[in-house]
Amino acid sequence: xxxxxxxxxxxxxxxxxxxxxxxxxxxxxxxxxxxxxxxxxxxxxxxxxxxxxxxxxxxxxxxxxxxxxxxxxxxxxxxxxxxxxxxxxxxxxxxxxxxxxxxxxxxxxxxxxxxxxxxxxxxxxxxxxxxxxxxxxxxxxxxxxxxxxxxxxxxxxxxxxxxxxxxxxxxxxxxxxxxxxxxxxxxxxxxxxxxxxxxxxxxxxxxxxxxxxxxxxxxxxxxxxxxxxxxxxxxxxxxxxxxxxxxxxxxxxxxxxxxxxxxxxxxxxxxxxxxxxxxxxxxxxxxxxx
Amino acid sequence: xxxxxxxxxxxxxxxxxxxxxxxxxxxxxxxxxxxxxxxxxxxxxxxxxxxxxxxxxxxxxxxxxxxxxxxxxxxxxxxxxxxxxxxxxxxxxxxxxxxxxxxxxxxxxxxxxxxxxxxxxxxxxxxxxxxxxxxxxxxxxxxxxxxxxxxxxxxxxxxxxxxxxxxxxxxxxxxxxxxxxxxxxxxxxxxxxxxxxxxxxxxxxxxxxxxxxxxxxxxxxxxxxxxxxxxxxxxxxxxxxxxxxxxxxxxxxxxxxxxxxxxxxxxxxxxxxxxxxxxxxxxxxxxxxxxxxxxxxxxxxxxxxxxxxxxxxxxxxxxxxxxxxxxxxxxxxxxxxxxxxxxxxxxxxxxxxxxxxxxxxxxxxxxxxxxxxxxxxxxxxxxxxxxxxx
Numbered sequence: 144x145x146x147x148x149x150x151x152x153x154x155x156x157x158x159x160x161x162x163x164x165x166x167x168x169x170x171x172x173x174x175x176x177x178x179x180x181x182x183x184x185x186x187x188x189x190x191x192x193x194x195x196x197x198x199x200x201x202x203x204x205x206x207x208x209x210x211x212x213x214x215x216x217x218x219x220x221x222x223x224x225x226x227x228x229x230x231x232x233x234x235x236x237x238x239x240x241x242x243x244x245x246x247x248x249x250x251x252x253x254x255x256x257x258x259x260x261x262x263x264x265x266x267x268x269x270x271x272x273x274x275x276x277x278x279x280x281x282x283x284x285x286x287x288x289x290x291x292x293x294x295x296x297x298x299x300x301x302x303x304x305x306x307x308x309x310x311x312x313x314x315x316x317x318x319x320x321x322x323x324x325x326x327x328x329x330x331x332x333x334x335x336x337x338x339x340x341x342x343x344x345x346x347x348x349x350x351x352x353x354x355x356x357x358x359x360x361x362x363x364x365x366x367x368x369x370x371x372x373x374x375x376x377x378x379x380x381x382x383x384x385x386x387x388x389x390x391x392x393x394x395x396x397x398x399x400x401x402x403x404x405x406x407x408x409x410x411x412x413x414x415x416x417x418x419x420x421x422x423x424x425x426x427x428x429x430x431x432x433x
Numbered sequence: 434x435x436x437x438x439x440x441x442x443x444x445x446x447x448x449x450x451x452x453x454x455x456x457x458x459x460x461x462x463x464x465x466x467x468x469x470x471x472x473x474x475x476x477x478x479x480x481x482x483x484x485x486x487x488x489x490x491x492x493x494x495x496x497x498x499x500x501x502x503x504x505x506x507x508x509x510x511x512x513x514x515x516x517x518x519x520x521x522x523x524x525x526x527x528x529x530x531x532x533x534x535x536x537x538x539x540x541x542x543x544x545x546x547x548x549x550x551x552x553x554x555x556x557x558x559x560x561x562x563x564x565x566x567x568x569x570x571x572x573x574x575x576x577x578x579x580x581x582x583x584x585x586x587x588x589x590x591x592x593x594x595x596x597x598x599x600x601x602x603x604x605x606x607x608x609x610x611x612x613x614x615x616x617x618x619x620x621x622x623x624x625x626x627x628x629x630x631x632x633x634x635x636x637x638x639x640x641x642x643x644x645x646x647x648x649x650x651x652x653x654x655x656x657x658x659x660x661x662x663x664x665x666x667x668x669x670x671x672x673x674x675x676x677x678x679x680x681x682x683x684x685x686x687x688x689x690x691x692x693x694x695x696x697x698x699x700x701x702x703x704x705x706x707x708x709x710x711x712x713x714x715x716x717x718x719x720x721x722x723x724x725x726x727x728x729x730x731x732x733x734x735x736x737x738x739x740x741x742x743x744x745x746x747x748x749x750x751x752x753x754x755x756x757x758x759x760x761x762x763x764x765x766x767x768x769x770x771x772x773x774x775x776x777x778x779x780x781x782x783x784x785x786x787x788x789x790x791x792x793x794x795x796x797x798x799x800x801x802x803x804x805x806x807x808x809x810x811x812x813x814x815x816x817x818x819x820x821x822x823x
Contacts, residue, residue, distance in 0.1 A: 218655060244656035246584070246626050249552055253585060268755070282755040282786050297701020302753045302785060303809065323700070325549050352701055355549050378704035381711045382720070383689065402708075419712040420705040421810030 262328030289314015307424025353379030441648030464506035475534030486516030626656035691716025
C-alpha cells in the first residue's frame, strides 16, 4: 500500500515535449512510472519517448485513461494547464514548475477544488511511492521501500530525510513534496490523514519551514486525529526576521510563523521534534523501536 | 520587489485611490520647485527609502516656508536613515517626496495581503492608524477588521459594509467614500499582482475626505514579467549589492552575522544547514542556495561572494544531489579553488547522485584546505571545529 499513487497509476505529462518535461518524463519511466502519454498543443498525433502526444488533456484522458498529470509547462501557462486538467477529469495534478504567479495559482487552485481535482505543488519535487511510481524530479534511488511516510515543503530536505530514514534500515512508503509557495495544493493535514489510513505506513516524517501557519494547523490535526508516531523538523530556526529565504513561504515577520512557534505546537501535539535535520533518521529509529 | 511611497501613490492615483498631491525631488532646489508648484503654505518633506518607521527616524518633516523646504530637503537628502526596519546600518536617502500638508482628523489603517489559509486576498482595516500594525495585531487583535474577497466574484457591497461598520464610520457620505476607496485599493492589488499593500496612516480630513497619507507596495516577483511598467520602478540602490550580484548567477544569498559560510542546494536544506551549525555550537555567516543548476561557474561565484565577508572562518558546502550531480559539484569546487583564492577551510559534504565519484575526484585532487564530510551532522561538526581553529 501507499498513498495517492502506485505501480498502476496512469500518468500524462503536460509540457511533455519540452526540455524539462522530456528529461524528467524519461527518468520517471525508467523508475517504472506508467507514463501513458503527454500533452503539447499543436504536437498532437506525434510520438514522444514512445508514447502518444495529444493536443488537449481531454483527448489524452479519453485515449489513455490517465488519472494523474505531471505539469511541466512554463510558469506563465501553469494556471491554464491545471484548469485544463481539472476540466478533463484528471484526479491529481502534480505541478513541478517553479515561479508561477500567486494570483494565477489562487485561481487555478479554486477551480481545481471546484472540479474535485487534487493538486500537489507548484514549485515542488513531486510525489514518489518507493519502487512503484515516481512523479517528479527527485532522485528515485534514495527512496527504498519501507514503512515511513514523508511530507515536506522543501525539495532537498525531502531527499535528506528519506536518505536518513533509509540509512537507518527503514524505508519509505510514499514521499510528497508539497512545495513552499503561498498557495499550494495538498498540505500536511490531508496527507497526514492519508498516511494514518494507509496500513503500510507506521511512522510519518513531517518537514516544515518558517512562514505561514500550515504546521500549526497540522499540529492541531495531529493531536486529534493521528495515532501513528510523527517526527518533525522545521527549517529556519536561525533565519533572520523579515528576510525571504528562497521559497516564498520561507519568510517571517513579527511573531507569526517562526520556527519556535511551530516546534512548540508540534511538541505539544506529541510529535517528536528534532532541532537539526541531521537527527531525522535517528528520531525515526527511536519512535519505531518503541 | 518593493517600491517607494511616491511610486505607490502614482499607482494609487491611476486607480482613483485618493492621495495628497506630491512631487518627488532629488535635490534641495528641486524640492523648492516642487513646493512652489504644489502651492499652499505647508509641505511635508519625506525621505524615500524602502522601510517603514521613517517619521520616528527623522525622515519626515513639516515645512512652513519654501526656505524651510530647502533646508529640510538638504538635511534629509544624503542622510543615512535608521529605522526599526532598516537594520542598524540604515539606508541612504537619495530622494525626497514633497507633499502638500493635510488636515488630519482621524488616522486609520488599510491594507491588502494574501490570506494563505483562506487562499484569498484579505482587506485589513483598523482605527489604530499610525501605529505599527503588527503590534496592534498582537495586543488588540479585535481592533483589526479582516474581510476576505473571493477574486472569482470580486469586491461586493457586503465587504464594504463590514469595513465601514467595523470602523465605526456612521456618516453615509463618508461610508460611500470609504467603500469606494477600499474597492479601488482591492483593484490596485489584483491588477498589479501585488504581494501586499499598506496604507498607514489613511487619514480622514476635516472635511470628511479619505486620503492615503502613506503607501507601501510589494509585488509578486513571479508576475513582474507581465508588468513592465512596475519593473521599471525597481530601485537597485535599495537592494543589497551582494544579494543582487548573487541573483544574477541564479544564487540566492543573504548575509548573516556568523562565522561559517554556507553553500547549499535548496532553500530548505540551506536553512536546515544553518540550523545544524547553530545546534553544533557555531554561527552561520550566510544563507546561500545554489539552486538546481549549479555548475563550476556558479560554485566559484558562490565562494567569491561568501569570502567577501571578512568574518568567514570556514565554509561548509552541503549538497544533496538529486538532479544536480555531485561529481559536477566536486569539479566545480576544484575549478573554484583555481579561480578564487579560498583561504579558509572548506568542509565538503556531497551526497546523492554520483556521490562516490565526487568523493574520488576530491580525494585525488588532494587540496590542502578541503575537508571531506560523510553526512550533514558530520559536516556541520567539522565546520564548527574548523571555524574555532580546533
